[in-house]
Amino acid sequence: MNSKSVKSVNISTFFLKIFRCQIFIPIAALLLLALFNLIVDPSFYKITLGYNSAGDPVLSGNLMTILDYGSELAILAIGMTLVTAASGGQDISVGAGIAIAGSVVLRVLCGTNSRPDTLQAPIIVAFLISCVVAMLFGAFNGALVAYFKIQPMVATLILFTAGRSIAAWINNNELPIISDPTFKYFGGFIPGVPIPTPFFIAVICMIIMALVLKFTNLGLYTQAVGINESSSRLNGLNPAFIKFITFVILGLCVAVAGLIKVSRLSSINYSVIAKDIEMDAILAVALGGNSLSGGKFNMTASILGAYVIQFLTTTLYKFNVQSDALSAYKAVVVIVLVVLSTPVVREYLSSLGKKLKNKGNVKEVG
């Protein structure tokens, strides 16, 4: 054996380590997409400094769009990761939940008149009320899952169908419009800051979540419940309550995303707002390399996954794919990802990798 082969073994173990790292999947996907765009059309990365209608400096370009729209997805991905980890299922009612939360915000801000000249309540009050409502709906889902032991996706299917109807009902099926410019800040730009506000909101959410995971046992407990519910119960945890609490946290995330969504339009369209976003949120979790059947999770990877999804969406839009047809492409991505992460395929791939490695070693020795 000479030093050369030792070095090559070192390199191969190094690569194996990288491959095993969970965050590798979203980063690899991001690099792949970035490279693809660079080759096909470098102007994809152009960022221009312009002025919006209010005369404030604003950065625009595809990357800014990704930062902007990816942020609301990242917020949802935070909650979805926790729910996935604890209950081994996903909440498919987040889109409907956003419609409800947004509808509540508009209802409080507008009062009885659907086209008010001034705001009827401070924005913070409206936001807090919508938080409470969204958390209540989260609690409803959580109670069905945790205490009635219904599969998460079926339990949330209830709100998935009824949610948009409830949202329309909250506002008597009217379409309130808010003319106050300060309401636009949350989904647009704060005067003088050229970076979209949703990004800052997402960063705040991430910091709060990071602090919660660091200083409380939430992360540990959710993973314990997800890995083995009965053994976590024998260790003195309350699995039902932990599942319940993850759904409530997701409700909070939904309320934040709902505020951003309605702020973008200053209005709401019940059947279109946050359409198919549940698919994106699940995709973000899957792309982060988290197991969709519960257990260990990696929050950073999920958040990165959310931005990658938005990168993919923006790229597809660039190629003139219709917004309705987007879901077909994303479905293919989901299936490919999920198939790659199944044990059967993984075993096959790893045995293939070992074979290749053995071949290389044999060559070097010879």
Place this chain on the structure above:
Amino acid sequence: MPFGKKVQNKFKNITDTNLLLMITIVVFFAMYIGAILFQGKGFLKPQTFFNILNANASLIILSCGMSLVMITGGIDISVGGVTALVSMCCAVYLDFHGGSLFVAILIALAIGLAFGLVQGFLVAYLDIQPFIVTLAGMFFARGMTTIVNTTPFNVANESFVALKDTRIYVPGFGSVNKLGKYVPAYIEVGVVVALLTVIILFCVLRWTSQGRKFYAVGGNSQSALMLGINVRKTKFLSHLICGLLAGIGGFVYFMHVGSGSASHASGMEMNAIASSIIGGTMLTGGVGNIIGTFFGVLSLSTIQNIVSSAGLDQAWWTGITIAAMLCLFLVVQSVVIARKKKTLKNS
């Protein structure tokens, strides 16, 4: 033996399937009688009942497939998307290419089979959660529908319109209209297909060994494996049949509406799941009955009819009522399971 104890013993002997089936049938009749009492004579006309069948023939077929998958312990939420895709593809083929009806039916079956094959393979042989697979299937089907054609349009193909307008008069039923003329009640071709599906599937599930295998796998796949049942093949078959039925149901839906549109059958998967659950199929698998599913569809559509004839015809009310009903039945199911477990423990 005191009377109370006797009743209790009888109650204990009832299987989950029969108990849930009884609840469903009672709920349906209670609801229909309530509708007759409170909504006036409209519900007394035979044609009202047959119209419910006509409008929901495709839902019956889809729910049968859904029940089969749920009995085997899985779920399929792609059926609504497949229905939309089938009707769009058939509409484009019949209208733009002037194709024949026979080939259109073949297209419908092929699309359904393709979805069933792929989803069944992914679920059964790669062990992926059925919900994830079929959610992706649903989004794929919806996306493909818009890729095939974006604008909704009516089909004017002659042989298709003839088939669509075929009315089969039911002897012995009918009503006298306002002019005093006797109008016989009729059903559409789709209803015949739906009833045939119900009967065939019921017989297969009850009297064939393959049918019993579906129950065994859904009840406890581990012990089914010990009994020598090919669990993977059974799961695969259930998804395959569900896909095929989605194809058939899609064509029946297309026959009823006679147009292609990307927004067709939206929320249909939800209705199919709801009617299966109302019909007494357990989400956990192993429990269910096709007859119950049939009554589940009828209950669901009766409640829709009541809502719309009560003047609450805004679209959101149907969504809310269906969700509320689904929620109720889900909770009833979990309570039934919990009680059963408790009595088993006590004895």
